[in-house]
Amino acid sequence: MDHFRTVSDTSVVCWAAKNHPLETLLPFIFSDSPRDDPDRNVRAVTTLYASLHNGTYQGAGATERFYLLGLSPNAARVAIRFWLVGTVADFAQRLWQWLDDIELVGARDLPGRPALKTLLRSTALLGKEENLPPHWVGEVVRAILSGSPLPTALLTGVLNRIKAESGAVNDYRAALIKAWLNRHFRQQKLKGVTVSLNLEEDRIGYLLGRLFAALEKLQTDANPGLNATIRDRYYSSASCTPKAVFGTLMRLHTHHLKKLDRPEYRIAAQNRIQEIVAAITDFPAHLDLAQQGLFAIGYYHQRQDFFTKKTSTQGEAA
Template sequence: MILHALADLYERRSHDPDPARRLPRPGWEDKVIPFVVELRPDGSAVQLRDTRRQEGKKRVGASFLVPQSVKKTSGVAANLLWDSAEYALGASAKAESPNLAKQAAAFRERAEALLPWAGSDVGLNALLAFLRAPHLTPLQAAPHWAEMLETNAQVAFELQGDPGLLICERPAVAAAIDALRTSQSAGELAPCLILQGQQLPAARLHTSIKGVWGAQSSGANVVSFNLDAFNSYGKTQGLNAPVSAQAAFAYTTALNDLLKPDSRNRVQVGDASTVFWADRPHEFDGEYTLADLLGEPKPDNPDRGRDAVRALYRTVQAGQQPAAEGSTRFFILGLAPNAARISVRFWLPGVPFAELAPRLLQHFEDIRVARRFDNEPETPSLFRLLTSCALQGKADNIPPRLAGEWMRAILEDLPLPAGLLNAAVQRCKAEQDVTYLRACVLKAWLNRQMRSQPRPNLSTLPFKETLDMSNDTPAYKCGRLFATFERIQGEAQGDINTTIRDRYFGAASTTPANIFASLQKLMFAHLRKLTKKRAEYFQKLVGEIVALPMRELPHRLTLPQQAEFALGYYHQRQDFFTKKTDTDTTTDQPQGD
């Protein structure tokens, strides 16, 4: 199902009228070639041209349409008319390179295989003349020669007078490449699992998939049989699950295109590389994409996520969504590295936009919490939310599988994973603080969990964006009470090195009954240092929060209740620093954070 959907995507994109979106024809691929060697018709080198341009802090080479690359193994395998400097030029920065001669010979032999179809082409003959007697002196004078050898960068060739047109792109050479591929594709016939069982030559090896975060830099495979234990009925490698060469090219080309670093059809969250596409042109392909909604915004447009959410709200407003838009189906695929293979974390096959859009909006409703500071994001990305729950706020410390499970929960409208709640609560207790991003995570987890219950408790559903005075949940009220005790201490003692939050937050959120009696005594001592008006205000507030005696508070809070405690603490603390109207005499006045 996954490969079939990707093959269908290739068929649509290969005929796209937009050249920038059009996928290459079978046997070809778009490849970044940083360096191009310009040749005269007699095969002598003119210059080594640098195709790179500055993009931010990096220099990125130009992209060219070249013959599809071969699968590189530990042996020698050359690409056709383009390859690394070691293959294409027989040159290396290494002092010892025992395979260099073999690599150069393999590259030359592959080019010579085109002679039966393009023996009269001046460009191919110029390249063969250069490869048979390479004269590198003009190239070695180039300022970037050493850099090219050091990085073993990709190199291709062009004929003098054909600027911007590689030799492999010359019409006669390109036709020869297609003819050579056809002559070499006569593999074993087998019923293709993608193309409805058509008897076609099966692909023995599938092109590697690149761009999955954490996978091997050389690429990994979705379909792979590389050990005898995986084989059946005497079949080897790809013949165990026969996919035609045509279909294998289609699905790998489409997936590699979706996984490009600059693709708007991918979003990276933790170790889950998620790609998505629609079965027809859609608003997602224009004003916003799933990457804008859930991904980390780029520095040059930090408000992209917020604007995308607003656009999504406009799209699904009642009566404003055309039927064609709502019936557009979206395919969403989550991938993660697994040694030399790629594992599928989740797969949503053809979800109508009318179902997907409300699920996305529900996610943003779930994480909506009053912000501490104006510069905090209104619609934080999943990456930021996850790193807020990781040790030292580092992406490398995000628990494995957590990102993929959260993404799947959003897209399928499921409860959030228990591991997410545990990570958020533990970070709050370890750092004695409930940050804005952790409050977003806690609120989202609690509300989704409540909605998933067969009989949700409507009196506590859902937790609100700001302080909820009507919420009678014991754990939530304990959090509010703890924030009040902290506030009283702050006004009584000012800026001190160690507050009750630093000493008691973890214990108060776990065993409140054991802690709050002591905190109550401290409260009375602190109230004596305040003005009468402020002391009366806080006494009234404490009475409103807790009508029961301190000894009747919960003795132990479960993990979800600890999340309620943290959310109550956050809401009450934020309320203290929210500007009040002049007529509001029952609430605290802003004192600064």
């Protein structure tokens, strides 16, 4: 059934008062592509995104009524998780906002907007859908479809999974964090998070994440073939209680600088780190949840920037 999709324990059914393409396009935002046509969802997302202009649906049937029903099991019964009513234009705009919120440099699924199932599995133990906490999956779906802030439990879950895996901030987890932060900041009328590295971003969590990535790169440049980096040992504490660990990390960085075998590499690495440190007035004792999210995004953005540099020599971004 093209109008029906299941995410964890939540089943979503949608329909329009009159037949409309959004009835079949919307479910692809949430589900995996079929194995016999792995690009099907990408095409559907591209079609939907192309039908919107600055977040506004201007196609035929924009004022038609559109309905969304969320169902989940409850003992021997089926419970209504949510019931949303609006126009085609309303829901198209909310989907555009979601796709815009999760867009991120380096995302592996073209056009950079993975399906919700793929994103959520990245937060689960062993990457298995059955290990997702059912109580917040439904809330995530409802938030997307209603245009509301995402539940705090989602950000907590993503950050906990990253810490449990020694700072593994992959594309999918970073996209979820970016979406959570943007919706949180939008509600507070604060500036959002950019798609790629933002050199003008001055929030402390983001700066510390960038600094951590720069220190890690220095360590790996100074020790080629290193099996474990500062990320494996220090990511969790650096992202939660920076004051307790950044003193140690900054002392380590002077040792790593000395191991670089060419002066120009040493100067480039030092300048890169000092540029970030210059914007940091103090290392806080504790970062709140939103700042921990910014730490993850700063770390991710800075690493992606290193990876996309064309220079591949030691001491320069590979």
